[in-house]
Amino acid sequence: MSFSHLGLSDKVIGAIDAAGYKTPTPIQEQAIPHVLARRDVLGIAQTGTGKTAAFVLPMLTMLEKGRARARMPRTLILEPTRELAAQVEEQFDKYGKNHKLNVALIIGGVSFGDQDMKLVRGVDVLIATPGRLLDHSERGRLLLSGVELLIIDEADRMLDMGFIPDIERIGKLVPFTRQTLFFTATMPPEIQRIADNFLHNPVRIEVSKPATAATTITQLQCAVGREGHEKRDTLRRIIRAAENFKNAIIFCNRKREVALLHKSLVSHGFNAVALHGDLDQSARTAALEAFRNGTAKLLIASDVAARGLDIPAVSHVFNFDVPHHPDDYVHRIGRTGRAGLTGTAISLVAPIDAKSVQAIENLMGMPIPWIGEPAKAEAAEATGGEPRPNRRPPGERSSERSGEGRSSRGGRNRGGRDRQPRQDAAPQEQVPLEAKAPVEQPQPHVDQAQPAREQPRHRPDSRHEPKRQPEKSPVRTSQPQPKREPAAEEPDGSHLPAFLLRPVTIKSA
Numbered sequence: 051m052s053f054s055h056l057g058l059s060d061k062v063i064g065a066i067d068a069a070g071y072k073t074p075t076p077i078q079e080q081a082i083p084h085v086l087a088r089r090d091v092l093g094i095a096q097t098g099t100g101k102t103a104a105f106v107l108p109m110l111t112m113l114e115k116g117r118a119r120a121r122m123p124r125t126l127i128l129e130p131t132r133e134l135a136a137q138v139e140e141q142f143d144k145y146g147k148n149h150k151l152n153v154a155l156i157i158g159g160v161s162f163g164d165q166d167m168k169l170v171r172g173v174d175v176l177i178a179t180p181g182r183l184l185d186h187s188e189r190g191r192l193l194l195s196g197v198e199l200l201i202i203d204e205a206d207r208m209l210d211m212g213f214i215p216d217i218e219r220i221g222k223l224v225p226f227t228r229q230t231l232f233f234t235a236t237m238p239p240e241i242q243r244i245a246d247n248f249l250h251n252p253v254r255i256e257v258s259k260p261a262t263a264a265t266t267i268t269q270l271q272c273a274v275g276r277e278g279h280e281k282r283d284t285l286r287r288i289i290r291a292a293e294n295f296k297n298a299i300i301f302c303n304r305k306r307e308v309a310l311l312h313k314s315l316v317s318h319g320f321n322a323v324a325l326h327g328d329l330d331q332s333a334r335t336a337a338l339e340a341f342r343n344g345t346a347k348l349l350i351a352s353d354v355a356a357r358g359l360d361i362p363a364v365s366h367v368f369n370f371d372v373p374h375h376p377d378d379y380v381h382r383i384g385r386t387g388r389a390g391l392t393g394t395a396i397s398l399v400a401p402i403d404a405k406s407v408q409a410i411e412n413l414m415g416m417p418i419p420w421i422g423e424p425a426k427a428e429a430a431e432a433t434g435g436e437p438r439p440n441r442r443p444p445g446e447r448s449s450e451r452s453g454e455g456r457s458s459r460g461g462r463n464r465g466g467r468d469r470q471p472r473q474d475a476a477p478q479e480q481v482p483l484e485a486k487a488p489v490e491q492p493q494p495h496v497d498q499a500q501p502a503r504e505q506p507r508h509r510p511d512s513r514h515e516p517k518r519q520p521e522k523s524p525v526r527t528s529q530p531q532p533k534r535e536p537a538a539e540e541p542d543g544s545h546l547p548a549f550l551l552r553p554v555t556i557k558s559a
């Protein structure tokens with residue numbers, strides 16, 4: 051199957067050729083003809099399957115007819131985070147290079163005035179986060195009654211971030227007769243309910259990301275005490291000793307920890323940037339750009355801020371905090387070892403993390419070797435320190451949401467924004483990191499298991515901390531693992547990665 055059989059316009063085919071794509075991915079092959087036939091589509095697919103082009107390409111074809119009117123966008127794409135919205139805009143630049151369409155990005159953290167000017171000029175494609183979209187609508191600066199095509203992307207993450215009430219409000223502002231494309235990585239009951247409300251007789255397309263992305267990741271864990279400064283000290287030593295170090299993402303469970311760790315690393319001379327939901331948009335953009343272009347060697351991030359982002363392969367992933375859910379672990383380590391490159395993922399494990407580590411090892415189907423002595427699980431029991439639950443108490447907000455969302459009363463949530471000083475995320479003038487003397491590591495290699503899906507879940511607070519434990523020094527590893535095959539994936543867009551060719555199931559929902 052080639053792109054020319056899908057019904058796309060010549061201009062779009064020209065842009066696809068220029069992008070170097072030879073074959074549509076399964077979701078593109080299955081979805082594009084239905085989108086062009088004006089059917090509603092329920093796409094169960096996650097990032098990495100080519101789902102963005104599955105809606106962008108037919109949209110471009112359809113938008114060739116007709117014109118935009120002032121303040122009345124013709125199409126609307128809803129994204130849960132500003133970064134994802136910006137990524138979709140980039141795809142319009144790439145695939146729409148032969149078109150003269152007005153594409154507007156309406157996201158929080160940037161000036162209303164510029165966005166308003168774009169809306170006045172007339173918008174063919176409006177890409178928005180729900181909160182800022184409603185802000186414009188409530189001010190009377192935006193009319194959604196002209197929307198012919200609505201796309202709800204990453205619906206399960208919208209749920210995770212508390213956006214569903216906003217999505218439902220937006221649903222009442224767009225015409226009943228519009229076409230709707232609905233994408234989600236998972237289908238929990240709440241998402242099924244929203245899909246049922248939004249879609250009319252949809253075509254259901256389900257693609258899975260394979261569990262066999264051919265990559266090589268060395269996984270290790272290192273015991274640490276519970277005290278923050280001890281963990282930070284251990285992390286610094288591990289980074290400095292890392293072999294083949296190029297750059298790293300360091301994951302923390304909470305954005306407060308991200309900010310703290312970032313400050314600490316910068317003060318110790320590392321060129322690091324931070325990414326979390328409390329940063330304003332310019333700081334987030336600057337941080338990502340600095341990491342992408344190599345100015346910054348370390349990106350300290352929370353899961354929610356980093357999810358779905360197109361961050362190039364990194365040599366190392368560090369889990370400063372062990373994630374509470376094993377799927378998050380798989381997702382995090384999948385940031386390294388991409389496209390056939392080798393990568394290393396090292397987790398700092400405190401005694402309280404024992405059960406989380408057990409769940410991770412169960413999911414991975416293997417023990418993760420220790421650098422040095424294993425963490426002592428009994429300390430967690432001594433303090434009554436059960437691993438924290440996966441769900442927040444009712445009514446408690448997601449820690450990431452405060453930077454993006456709206457209050458439960460429907461008002462704008464301003465409290466979370468701009469709390470973080472700008473300089474925290476700006477690229478720092480620091481000594482570049484270099485790989486130094488190695489820790490004694492046999493470097494066991496293991497398969498990378500792709501995350502089966504990016505599951506929404508609530509982030510717990512840290513309440514039950516264990517008693518302080520003496521820190522173990524990272525000197526010894528154990529249990530070498532078998533090495534796996536090299537990658538079949540190509541790093542550039544000129545070659546279709548094998549995983550994108552997995553089969554789909556399609557049926558009417």
Ligand code: AMP
Pocket residue numbers: 071072073074075078096097098099100101102103543545546547
């Ligand atoms: P997405 O799932 O939309 O985030 O896309 C994942 C990656 O696959 C992006 O970097 C796209 O540029 C790339 N991609 C999308 N469609 C194709 C295709 N047909 N052939 C090769 N690469 C593609």
